[in-house]
Amino acid sequence: MIIPTNTLFLLKRLSKAIKNLGNKKRTTIKDIANVLDISPAAVSKALHGDSRISAKTIEAVKEVAKKLNYQPNHLASALRKGKSNLVGVIVPKTNSNFFSSVIQNIEEILNKEGYNIIITQSNESFKKECNNIDALLFTQVDGIIASMANETIDLDYYEKIKSYGIPLILFDRGENNLNVDYIGIDDYQSSHLIIEHLVGQGCKRIAHIGGFKHTRIYNNRIRGYVDAIKKHNLPLDDELLFESSLTIEDGREKMNQLLALKNRPDAVYVAGDYAALGALQVLKENRINIPKDIALVGFGNEPFTSMVSPTISSINQHSGEIGRQAALTFLERVKMTPVKQTLNKIILNAELIVRDSSNINWNL
Amino acid sequence: MIIPTNTLFLLKRLSKAIKNLGNKKRTTIKDIANVLDISPAAVSKALHGDSRISAKTIEAVKEVAKKLNYQPNHLASALRKGKSNLVGVIVPKTNSNFFSSVIQNIEEILNKEGYNIIITQSNESFKKECNNIDALLFTQVDGIIASMANETIDLDYYEKIKSYGIPLILFDRGENNLNVDYIGIDDYQSSHLIIEHLVGQGCKRIAHIGGFKHTRIYNNRIRGYVDAIKKHNLPLDDELLFESSLTIEDGREKMNQLLALKNRPDAVYVAGDYAALGALQVLKENRINIPKDIALVGFGNEPFTSMVSPTISSINQHSGEIGRQAALTFLERVKMTPVKQTLNKIILNAELIVRDSSNINWNL
DNA sequence: ACAACTTGCTTAATCGTTTAAGCAGTTGTG
DNA sequence: CACAACTGCTTAAACGATTAAGCAAGTTGT
Numbered sequence: 001m002i003i004p005t006n007t008l009f010l011l012k013r014l015s016k017a018i019k020n021l022g023n024k025k026r027t028t029i030k031d032i033a034n035v036l037d038i039s040p041a042a043v044s045k046a047l048h049g050d051s052r053i054s055a056k057t058i059e060a061v062k063e064v065a066k067k068l069n070y071q072p073n074h075l076a077s078a079l080r081k082g083k084s085n086l087v088g089v090i091v092p093k094t095n096s097n098f099f100s101s102v103i104q105n106i107e108e109i110l111n112k113e114g115y116n117i118i119i120t121q122s123n124e125s126f127k128k129e130c131n132n133i134d135a136l137l138f139t140q141v142d143g144i145i146a147s148m149a150n151e152t153i154d155l156d157y158y159e160k161i162k163s164y165g166i167p168l169i170l171f172d173r174g175e176n177n178l179n180v181d182y183i184g185i186d187d188y189q190s191s192h193l194i195i196e197h198l199v200g201q202g203c204k205r206i207a208h209i210g211g212f213k214h215t216r217i218y219n220n221r222i223r224g225y226v227d228a229i230k231k232h233n234l235p236l237d238d239e240l241l242f243e244s245s246l247t248i249e250d251g252r253e254k255m256n257q258l259l260a261l262k263n264r265p266d267a268v269y270v271a272g273d274y275a276a277l278g279a280l281q282v283l284k285e286n287r288i289n290i291p292k293d294i295a296l297v298g299f300g301n302e303p304f305t306s307m308v309s310p311t312i313s314s315i316n317q318h319s320g321e322i323g324r325q326a327a328l329t330f331l332e333r334v335k336m337t338p339v340k341q342t343l344n345k346i347i348l349n350a351e352l353i354v355r356d357s358s359n360i361n362w363n364l
Numbered sequence: 365m366i367i368p369t370n371t372l373f374l375l376k377r378l379s380k381a382i383k384n385l386g387n388k389k390r391t392t393i394k395d396i397a398n399v400l401d402i403s404p405a406a407v408s409k410a411l412h413g414d415s416r417i418s419a420k421t422i423e424a425v426k427e428v429a430k431k432l433n434y435q436p437n438h439l440a441s442a443l444r445k446g447k448s449n450l451v452g453v454i455v456p457k458t459n460s461n462f463f464s465s466v467i468q469n470i471e472e473i474l475n476k477e478g479y480n481i482i483i484t485q486s487n488e489s490f491k492k493e494c495n496n497i498d499a500l501l502f503t504q505v506d507g508i509i510a511s512m513a514n515e516t517i518d519l520d521y522y523e524k525i526k527s528y529g530i531p532l533i534l535f536d537r538g539e540n541n542l543n544v545d546y547i548g549i550d551d552y553q554s555s556h557l558i559i560e561h562l563v564g565q566g567c568k569r570i571a572h573i574g575g576f577k578h579t580r581i582y583n584n585r586i587r588g589y590v591d592a593i594k595k596h597n598l599p600l601d602d603e604l605l606f607e608s609s610l611t612i613e614d615g616r617e618k619m620n621q622l623l624a625l626k627n628r629p630d631a632v633y634v635a636g637d638y639a640a641l642g643a644l645q646v647l648k649e650n651r652i653n654i655p656k657d658i659a660l661v662g663f664g665n666e667p668f669t670s671m672v673s674p675t676i677s678s679i680n681q682h683s684g685e686i687g688r689q690a691a692l693t694f695l696e697r698v699k700m701t702p703v704k705q706t707l708n709k710i711i712l713n714a715e716l717i718v719r720d721s722s723n724i725n726w727n728l
Numbered sequence: 729a730c731a732a733c734t735t736g737c738t739t740a741a742t743c744g745t746t747t748a749a750g751c752a753g754t755t756g757t758g
Numbered sequence: 759c760a761c762a763a764c765t766g767c768t769t770a771a772a773c774g775a776t777t778a779a780g781c782a783a784g785t786t787g788t
Contacts, residue, residue, distance in 0.1 A: 026528075028774055039738050044776060052736060074502050075443040076774035079743050084439060086503065094483070095464030103458065104485065116499045119458070119483040121468065135480045139450065140439050164390075248671075277671055284673065304668045307612075307641055309648065392744055403768050408746060416766060440744035443773050 013037075017068055027068040035064050047072075078140065087117045087330060088136030090146035092124045092173070097302050098319045099147065102171065105323025106145060113331060115142070126151040133157045143167040143334055145326050148175065150215060150245070162341060167333035171326045172317070173217060179343045181333065183325045185317050185350040187217045191224025193352045194269050194297050194315070199232050201360045203267035203295055207240040209254045209279065210271045218243075221271050221299070240265055244275055251278025259286060267295040267358070273302040276312055280357065296357040310356035318348050377401075381432055391432040399428050411436070442504065451481045451694060452500030454510035456488045456537070461666050462683045463511065466535065469687025470509060477695060479506070490515040497521045507531040507698055509690050512539065514609065517578060526705060531697035535690045536681070537579060543707045545697065547689045549714040551581045554679050555588025557716045558633050558661050561677075563596050565724045567631035567659055571604040573618045573643065574635045582607075585635050585663070604629055608639055615642025623650060631659040631722070637666040640676055644721065660721040674720035682712050 013035045017027075029043040036043070038057065046053045046061035064070075078084040087110055091099040107117050118136060122129035129149045134157075136144055143166045146158075150173075158178050161168045167181075174182040191208075198206055208225045211218025222241070229236045239261055244250045251270060255278065258265055270276035276298030280290070288294055290310050298305055298314040305312040325346050333339055377399045381391075393407040400407075402421065410417045410425035428434075442448040451474055455463040471481050482500060486493035493513045498521075500508055507530045510522075514537075522542050525532045531545075538546040562570050572589045575582025586605070593600045603625055608614045615634060619642065622629055634640035640662030644654070652658055654674050662669055662678040669676040689710050697703055 029776095030774075040775080041739080041777075042737060044774095045737090048776090052734095054736060057736080071501065073443070073504065073774050075439050075448060075504050076743090077776070079437070079439040079443055079745090080774080080776045082743070093464070094458035094467065095461050097459050100457070100459030100485075104487070107484075111495070111499070116482070116503055118480070120471075120480075121464075123468065131475070135475070137435065138438050139480055140437065281671070304671060307645070307668060308672055390744095394744075404745080405747075405769080406767060408744095409767090412746090416764095418766060421766080437744050440773090441746070443775095444744080444746045446773070 014064060014067065017064075026073070027065075027070040028073065029070075031068060032061060032064050032070060035068070036060055084140040084142055085115050086139060086141045087115050088132075088139070088141040088144040088146075089117050089119045090122060090129060090132050090136070090144065091119070092122050092147060092149050094119065094121050096300075098172070098300055098317055101319035102147075102323035102326070105320045106327045109324055109327035110330070122149040124149045124151060126154070130157045133161060137161065137164060141166065143169070143330050145169045145171065145330060147171050148173040148215075150212060153214060165339055167330050167339050168341065169326050169329050169333070171322050173215060175216060176343060180341045181326075181329045181344045181346070183322050183329065183346045183348075184217065185315075185322070185348045187220035187350075188224040188227075190299070190315050190350040190352075191221045191269070192228045193350065195225065195228035195232065197313075197352055197354065198267045198269065198295060198297065198358060199234070201267075201291065201295055201358060205235055205237075205240070205263070205265045206267040206269060207242075207258055207265035208269045208271070209242045209244050209246075209251065209258075209275055211246050212243050218271055225269060237263075244271075246270075246272035246275040248274050248278040248281075251275030252282050253278075255279035255282040259283075259288075265294065267291075267297070269297045269299075271299050273298040273300040273305050273312065273314055276314070277304065277308065280308060280310075280312060291356070291358050291360055295360070297352075298357075301353055305353075306355065313355045313358040314353055316351040316353050318350065321348055378428060378431065390437070391429075391434040392437065393434070395432060396425060396428050396434060399432070400424055448504040448506055449479050450503060450505045451479050452496075452503070452505040452508040452510075453481050453483045454486060454493060454496050454500070454508065455483070456486050456511060456513050458483065458485050460664075462536075462664055462681055465683035466511075466687035466690070469684045470691045473688055473691035474694070486513040488513045488515060490518070494521045497525060501525065501528060505530065507533070507694050509533045509535065509694060511535050512537040512579075514576060514579060529703055531694050531703050532705065533690050533693050533697070535686050537581060539580060540707060544705045545690075545693045545708045545710070547686050547693065547710045547712075548581065549679075549681050549686070549712045551584035551714075552588040552591075554663070554714040554716075555585045555633070556592045557714065558679070559589065559592035559596065561716055561718065562631045562633065562659060562661065562722060563598070565631075565655065565659055565722060569599055569601075569604070569627070569629045570631040570633060571606075571622055571629035572633045572635070573606045573608050573610075573615065573622075573639055575610050576607050582635055589633060601627075608635075610634075610636035610639040612638050612642040612645075615639030616646050617642075619643035619646040623652075629658065631655075631661070633661045633663075635663050637662040637664040637669050637676065637678055640678070641668065641672065644672060644674075644676060655720070655722050655724055659724075661716075662721075665717055669717075670719065677719045677722040678717055680715040680717055682714065685712055 017031055017035050029040045033040040033043045043061050046058045089103060089106060094100055103119055110117055120132040122132055126149055129152060144161050155178060169181045171183040210222045213219045242254045244254050268279055270279055280296060283290055283294060290296055296312060298312045301314040301316040305314045381395055381399050393404045397404040397407045407425050410422045453467060453470060458464055467483055474481055484496040486496055490513055493516060508525050519542060533545045535547040574586045577583045606618045608618050632643060634643055644660060647654055647658060654660055660676060662676045665678045665680040669678045
């Protein structure tokens with residue numbers, strides 16, 4: 001056992017302090033200070049490796065800290081420093097591969113910089129989202145990284161975050177009007193990718209089951225769809241374009257409506273994988289040949305797209321990269337004092353992953 | 365505009381304070397105290413509705429608080445009260461329906477009681493789990509609700525939680541030796557349910573792709589399998605029993621091994637849905653009739669089990685109820701001072717959901 | 729030899745809230 | 759009328775860590 005100090009006196013204090021460990025509270029810098037007979041301030045500095053504290057003292061402090069199992073009280077230092085080193089993350093749901101992967105990457109980057117993250121889910125409910133924001137602000141987070149619920153139109157609560165003077169970073173489901181950082185893929189361009197691909201497969205009447213127009217990303221996908229269709233001089237028919245909640249059930253519903261048309265489409269581009277899955281089920285139930293009769297493309301590259309039969313073509317949103325960029329953007333913003341927010345978009349190129357559901361060379 | 369006080373003097377102070385809102389820091393109880401010319405202590409009490417503060421003062425304080433957009437500093441009160449009102453949740457992954465649903469229910473209950481939760485994921489990595497525990501303890505959480513990573517054998521870090529004197533609640537993946545609360549389903553009994561069902565379908569040679577034995581729940585499923593097989597006097601063959609990581613890939617691998625047997629099984633019970641999916645893929649690739657030639661049952665009732673074709677029979681683990689019970693158990697424990705931990709198991713009955721993959725009346 | 733640094737600490741204030749203790753003034757009780 | 763109890767506040771300490779300011783002793787430069 002190496003005791004950093006040689007006086008019997010200090011040794012006695014140490015063992016007394018160790019004895020007290022059992023009954024009492026947690027060890028504080030004061031306890032360490034008492035053992036070594038120096039001031040708490042010196043202990044604090046020693047623990048932070050302050051250059052004005054002698055190497056000998058630093059070592060002694062660290063030794064005693066370890067012996068007494070000292071754990072810094074984060075609340076105290078956060079209060080004093082005005083920084084909690086916590087970052088709030090709000091997502092519509094965690095049980096989606098996209099969001100779970102984004103979170104994982106945010107966490108990885110931020111942990112390295114000493115931040116911890118608080119994950120909350122809105123379950124696509126505006127009210128829950130507001131509660132989450134309040135809870136995070138209440139917890140004194142140093143910033144918030146969020147993707148909005150589908151329902152969210154009123155931006156007051158996001159303005160509230162801004163008014164706190166902490167960085168707000170949006171990803172995937174964002175909103176220009178807030179004038180904050182945004183990270184996402186190029187939804188407009190993604191639609192083009194999909195339409196090009198379907199045209200290449202020989203499709204001539206392409207439907208789109210889109211998300212709600214009021215959500216920017218879905219609106220962009222719809223705009224992309226419309227423009228790409230026009231570009232290829234394909235029929236742009238009102239009955240081929242739907243707004244949907246993009247759940248499995250609604251995917252089924254909209255697909256049924258498409259099948260009920262006199263003039264059926266020969267391809268369907270669905271703006272979400274879950275709805276695409278619903279559409280797939282309906283197609284199979286109706287014994288429709290996929291992709292020969294109707295080709296299908298989803299969006300999001302959820303793992304199940306490669307599990308179902310036929311496998312579903314989809315758009316890879318680079319969730320990992322989105323998470324990374326969101327975290328890095330936060331780190332940049334938080335360095336500024338005072339925090340300045342400006343509209344700053346990072347748009348990644350998406351990638352179309354062609355699978356059986358839209359590959360005419362399959363299942364001939 | 366209703367001003368709770370009638371003196372011009374106070375009115376002036378209020379408008380001055382409101383003016384200061386822009387440039388300065390956040391509003392504190394001190395600011396409110398200054399406006400009303402009372403002590404910060406009185407403000408604090410007023411905000412908490414202390415009976416020793418007059419109704420008039422309480423109203424005035426609340427009015428000014430609203431006007432100055434006062435938001436309590438959680439760090440300060442947490443420091444003072446020695447309670448952060450934060451609960452840490454550790455799960456192996458969030459992108460599983462089971463865990464995501466458990467979390468949702470924990471959150472719902474705890475939010476009502478004024479707690480917020482910090483969700484962390486271990487990604488089935490022991491190291492990550494240790495980091496998470498450290499991060500949560502560092503954040504001064506008031507308790508931890510966790511489900512262990514598959515890798516976790518060394519329990520030192522969990523002992524560390526206990527040594528902090530905060531409640532530790534385990535669910536699903538637990539460990540008796542820690543002597544803490546545990547909430548889960550009856551895994552042993554679930555295996556019986558499955559075997560009974562398969563026997564009822566006429567299966568006579570039932571294989572089990574199980575999880576790792578060192579994880580209690582998987583061990584229980586294996587024991588249940590073995591005992592149920594014995595009970596029905598079916599062949600209990602070493603080559604029919606595997607330990608697996610239960611990923612899709614490993615499910616594929618183990619299924620391939622089963623197909624390579626001279627004496628193939630006529631049913632496979634897989635201890636996890638993802639591995640069951642892998643097994644399903646292999647069966648389909650080998651044009652094996654499901655369930656006539658080989659029946660299949662999974663575990664966990666992940667949503668995709670009802671999406672794939674054929675749909676996969678599985679065990680519903682009552683994730684919602686597990687989350688609720690975990691939260692309620694925490695609330696009970698945290699009330700005790702000092703917190704007492706004892707081995708206390710809440711075991712829920714699981715439910716077998718029979719789908720096409722093990723229903724002989726289907727696909728004849 | 730004396731100013732000017734440097735070293736290695738201490739002192740005391742501070743972050744924002746809570747709370748035990750206490751103090752006037754009022755009301756109630758026997 | 760005296761004493762108790764209540765009302766409505768104030769004072770001051772505390773939670774644990776950080777940090778600006780300062781001080782004493784030693785070191786360096788001229």
